[in-house]
Amino acid sequence: MTSRGIAYRDTEVPTERSQSHIRDLLYKYGASGIQFTESLFDQKIQMRFAYQVQENGQAKVTYFVRIQAEVPEMPPQDRRTTAAMRKHDQIVRAGWRAIYWALKSRMESIDYGIETFEEAFLAHFEAGVDDKGRSVTIGERVIPRLRAGQLALVEGTSGTK
Secondary structure (H helix, E strand, O other), X not given: OOOOOOOOOOOOOOHHHHHHHHHXXXXXXXXXXXXXXEEOOOOEEEEEEEEXXXXXXXXXXXXXXXXXXXXXXXXXXXXXXXXXXXXXXXHHHHHHHHHHHHHHXXXXXXXXXXXXXXXXXXXXXXXXXXXXXXXXXXXXXXHHHHHOOOOOXXXXXXXXX
């Protein structure tokens, strides 16, 4: 995203209320666990949730989904000024609002039958850990390979040579 936070830059919705809306939305659609994380050091806000896809009323598989938004780093010297803290808080509020609306549109699209849960969230499924022990998503593993031309999806093959 090149224009971070533009859509929600003026939101007055507090972070806690956006997180409450996210929690209510995901539980409404069947999530079984939700976690929120903010880190000034990693320059991101993120949330994770667990979701069981069911088939014929039976649990088929549980996915762990991670959604995150980057927030600009706030230099340590700025953490002492009220104006800088207010500006950073506004950016964080905008990030949580953007996450809420992204989740809401995906969940409604799934509910309406436009796409499946897997289609809506595949890039955000957690897919193991990296060499530093951090969780990585399918998107973090696949997208760089796609961009580098190192991954071709060929129809009609099993993927083995």
